[in-house]
Amino acid sequence: MNKSFTKIICMFFVLTATTVAAFAQSIAVSGTVTDKTTKEPIPGVSVTIKGKTIGNATNDKGQFSFSTTERVPFTIVVSYIGYVTMEREITSNATNLNFELETGVILGQEVVISASRTPERILESPVSIERIGAAALKELPAPSFYDALNNLKGVEMSTQSLTFKSVNTRGFNANGNTRFNQYIDGMDNQAPGLNFSVGNIVGLSDLDVDNVELLPGAASALYGAGGINGTLLMTSKNPYQYQGVSFQYKGGINHVDDNSTNQGIQEFKQFDLRLAKSWNNKFGIKTSFSFLQAKDWAAADTRNFDRTSRQLKAGDRSSDPNYDGINVYGDEISQNMINVAQSLNAGIIAGVNAASGGQIPNIQTSLNGAFSALGVGAGAAPSSAQQAAALGFFPAALRPTIQSYMPFYIGLRVPGLIPNQFVSRTGYAEHDLVDYDTKSLKTSTSLHYRFNNTIEAIAQANWGTGTxxxxxxxxxxxxxxxxxxxxxxxxxxxxxxxxxxxxERSGDAYNATILGTFINEAWKPSGGLTGWYAQYIGNYIGARAGGQNDAAAQTFARSQADVGRFVPGSVGYETAKKAITEKTIGPQNGAKFNDKTNLFHYEGMYNFSNALNNVVDLQVGASYRDYFLHSDGTIFDDANRDISIGEFGAFVQLGKKLSDKFKMTVAGRYDKSKNFEGRLTPRVTGVYTVAPNNNLRISYQSGYRNPTAQDQYIDLAVGGGSTRLIGGLPESITKYGLNTNKGVLASSYKAFLASVASGAPNPALLTPYTFDEGGLRPESVQSFEFGYKGLATPRLLIDAYAYYNIYEDFIGGVDLYQNPTTTAVRFTVPVNIAGKVKSYGGAFGLDYQVGKWNWNGNASYNKIGNTPANFDNNFNTPEWRFNAGIGNREIAKNLGFNVQYRWQDEFLWNSTFARGIVPSYSTFDAQVNLKVPSVNSMIKLGGSNILNKYYATSFGNPQVGAIYYIGFTYNP
Structure with missing residues (x-):
């Protein structure tokens, strides 16, 4: 780390000295841009040197300025969405230039950065890219800019709660998506202990977003590990171009006609504030603040789920003794009735032997003799009177223990009286365990200092918290x-x-599934002679002996075992809940996390293109990062040690325009992580101009992701303690003996249980699992893409692409059962899937503008190909998605509107939480806005899912209904 840091510091001084010297002979360009009709200044207008990366953008007063060493004469280009582009030749220092832009159709002229890490028109991007600019951000129909990402071509979201949404493109979506990178002002926005971004909980407020760029597909050659399915870059506004005070208040409602929690309509409110100021275009400061408060969506799927076969099954709590509701927790604890009875039987035999001083070595044998003396035949059920008489054969001090043992003795004495049936404990609904009082508070403050018009120093602090x-x-x-x-x-x-x-700080975060389990245990332990299962089986046997059938006896047994159970809201329940959520996971038997993981990242880049007179485009860069894991054993295997992970990377990119019509770019990156071998990720792209403003693009990109920190070092009990997640490194496999006392595959364990249920146990059905000798490896992808983007007419923009991905060493999970013939222990371990996983798809989009009207539509298709044996399909993506919208910035004076429609078909969702079909759905978002120029404000009335058709984006997550809101924004 020290050597890498020294190299970066040296690079810093070299870059600074080189750039400062270059400005010794510079030309100054400055001026103002206004609307030709209204004469008002236009902020955010791009002013660049034609064909170069040099330039600036206008501030809130429409002013711009920059310096350049470019040789005169050169041409500057002034462009902004919704206005006709202007050009002007510069022959010397040019100050106080005036540009009056006319409203007009400008499609495909936006400048993007992320596709090549250098400014270029979106039409000329060598790879697929989506963008939301400042003008569009103000009039989005979604409640926030982050929600509006769902309307971009090829983008999908997994909504886990009101404020936690995971973005993805091109398949393999996940609740915590480790295959998609998210950056804010150049900072990787992942939670370092999770290795994925926590939605926009710690991100930008709507008032501070300058633009959003999204790259579908692999981008490791430029951005490093991760992001093999996509990369999102969000850029905030700087204090030079956007000065002054802005604020926004949004109030609304949700949970309209929501039957999930029976709470009725709930309030939704949000307040945003942004302050920015600069002095002499040198020193600038800005700060933003956002606070949201609402009642969250509730996950309330009570369907019955079989965790061994990982599929839905028939029945509910009243009909299935082993019921396990998807969003019911605590019912994951399940025991076999015969196994429990046999275990209790063995324990009591040993206990009575010890208590009697060896006089009664085997209570079962003694009871057999007593009942035989009373005339009760072998295998017959003794009556109550005969049971009472049998107690007389034993010392008085032992009779209470023997009496409590009697039901299990009878159950095992009479063949078939105790069924080979698994029984789960009664669980609690999610809304009784989870805090749905959602809050989100995020702040961002930055200090800026410009040494000259192009060199700037920034100190920035972003912080967010929430529930x-x-x-x-x-x-x-x-x-x-x-x-x-x-x-x-x-x-x-x-x-x-x-x-x-x-x-990262976990605060008071806790595991709701463990909480449900431990509340049950706090009230009545599962094991022991006086435990819940002993009472259940004892009452079941009594009911069956009394003539009840199996179903009635099961119902009676649960009702008796649950007598006195903590009821949500009661003193006992709330006391137990508070105590458990204040204790950490692990030896304390709590549900709370204690995650204080940190990440430190250093990087630098230099673009030599201008130094080489733009004969070629050449960029080089390097980065180093360290993860310092700290969970005190509540997530990682770090209870008694410190764990760190170091990663180093460097890249070079070379681009050359080989003719007036064709540009080729080649890039490569080398990365090395602490626990894995280094790897090279190449990238080759080409853009061919078939006609002005019409380009074909072709690319080969490679990407990879290291196993996450959790893939490497997790050591966590889940499923109420029924399953242990462990890392895939050899040290974890050795710790739990899975290399010597091998676990068996879940499919074979299920087959073995079926043989046990049939009365003919067959251990030969069990298939042991052998881990790869080299351990876990990084996952990689090769991505091939062909696309077209162009203006069919000045008013019609077409964008289409097709892709083909080949994944190798795909990281999936394997479920193993250790000691399957006795007391099975379940482990879930990340492993590399042998063979190649292939996926393919494409997308097609149209944007059509006439005056201030805009129509847009796009469709995307994603499909997984043949998969290797034992590959647990977690493609988690609908084959088809469709978006369509219409809007007008000014349908009447100062009045605009926007409507967006979205549809996707059904698909299979598979995660470590649950597996099942997510139904197709369609939804509308809409807004109407009224601009009030006299006070520089906007009033917006809108809603998401305005028809209030509840839908889920992923299996096991909450149903999402409508949000209706009205907002007031000052100085938008």
Missing amino acids: SVYTGTDRYSLRNFSIGQYKLELKGQDFFVRGYTTQ
């Missing part, structure tokens, strides 16, 4: 969870050097 719900292997209540990101950066026209840290 939300997340779906992993269990459901987790993220209560008072927080993340802070703190950055120092020096950037110029051709370089940047930055360092930042991400500090």
Whole structure:
């Protein structure tokens, strides 16, 4: 780490000296851009040198300025969405330039950065890219800009709660998506202990977003590990172009006609504030604040789920003794009635032997003799009177213990009286365990100093906290969870050097599934002679002996075993809940996490293109990061040690325009992580101009992701303690003896249980699992893409692409059962799937503008190909998605509107939490806005899912209904 850090510091000084020297002979360009009709200044207008990366954008007063060493004469281009582009030749220093832009159709002229890490028109991007600019952000029909990502071509979301949504493209979606990277102002927005972004809980507020760029597909060659399915880059507004005070208040309602929690309509409210100021275009400061409060969506799927076969099954709590509701927790604890009776039988025999001083070595044998003396035949059930008489054969001091043992003795004495049936404990609904009082508070403050028009130093602090719900292997209540990101950066026209840290704090977050289990245990333990299962089986035997059938006896047994059970809201329940959520997972037998994982990241990049007179485009960059895991054993195997993970990477990209019509770019990146071999990820792209503003693109990209921190080091009991998640490194396999006392595959364990149920146990059905000798490896993908983007007419933009992905060493999970013939222990371990996994698809989009009217539509298709044997399909993506919208920025004076429609078909969702079909759904988002120029404000009335058709985006997550809101924004 020290050597890498030294290299980056040296790079910093070299870059600074080179760039400062380059400005010794510079030309200054400045001026103002206004609307030709209204004469009002236009902020955010792009002013760049034609064909170059040099330029700036206008501030809130429509002013711009920059310096360049470009040789005169050169041409500057002034462009902004919704206006006709203007050009002007510059022959010397040019100050106080005036540009009056006319409203007009401008499609495909937006400048993007992320596709090549250098500015270029979106039409000329070498790979697929989606963008939301400042103009569109103000009039989105979704409640927030982050929600609006769902309307972009090829994008899908998994909604786990109101504020926690996972973005994805091109398949293999997940609740916590480790295959999709998210950056805010250059900082990786992942929670370092989770290795994925927590939605926009710690992100930008709507008022502070300048633009959003999204790259579908692999981007490791430029951005490093992760992001093999997509990369999202969000850029905030700077204090030079966007000054002054802005605020927004949004109030609304949700849970309309929601039967999941029976709470009725709930209030939704949000307040945003942004302050920004600069002095002499040198020193600038900005701060933003956002606070949201609402009642969260409730996950309330009570369907019965078989966790061994991982599929839905018939029955509910009243008809299935082994019922396990998807969003009911505590019922994951399940025991076989015969096994429990035999275990209790063995324990009591030993206990009576000890209590009698060896006089009664085997109570079962003694009782057989007593009943034989009373004339009760072998295998027959003695009557109550005969049971009472049999007690007389024993010392008085032992009679209470023998009497409590009698039901199990009788159950095992009479063949078939105790069924070979698994029974689960009675669970609690999610809404009784999880904190649904959602809150989100996020702040961002940055200090900026410009040494000149192109070199800028930035100190930035982003911090957010909130209460939300997340779906992993269990459901987790993220209560008072927080993340802070703190950055120092020096950037110029051709370089940047930055360092930042991400500090994750779990706050009062807890595992809702474990909580449900431990509340049951706090009231009445599962095991022991006086435990819940002993009472259940004893009452079942009594009911059966009394003439009841199996179903009636099962119902009676549960009603008796549950007598006095803690009821949600009662003093006992709330006391137990409070105590358990305040104790950490592990030896304390609590449900709380104690995650204080940190990430430190350093990187730099230099663009040599201008130094080489733009003969070729050449960029080089390097990065180093460290993860410091700290969970005190509540998530990772770090109860008695410190764990860190170091990663290093470097890339180079070379681009050359080989003719007036064809540009080729080649890039490569090398990365090395602490526990894995280094790897190279190449990238080759080509853009061919078939006609002005019409381009074909072709690319080969490779991507990879290291196994996450959890894939490597997790050591966590889930499913109410019925399953243990462990890391895939050899040290974890050795710790639990899975390399010597091998676990068997879940499918074979299920077959073995079926043979036990049939009365003919067959251990030969069990299939042991052998781990790869080399251990867990990084996952990689090769991605091939062909696309077209162009203006069919000045008013019609067409964008289409097709892709084909080949994944190798795909990281999946394997469920193993250790000691399957006795007391089975279940483990879930990440492993690499042998063979190749292939997926393919494409998308087609149209944007059509006439005056201030805009129509848009897109369709995307994603499909997984043949998969290797034993591959647990977690493609988690609908084959077809469709979006369509219509809007007008000013249908009448100062009045605009926007409507967006979205549809997707049904698909199979598979995760470590649950597996099942997600039905197709369609939904409308809409807004109407009224601009009030006299007070520089906007009033917006809108809603998401305005028809209030509840839908789920992923299996086991909540149903999402409508949000209706009205908002007032000052200085939008």
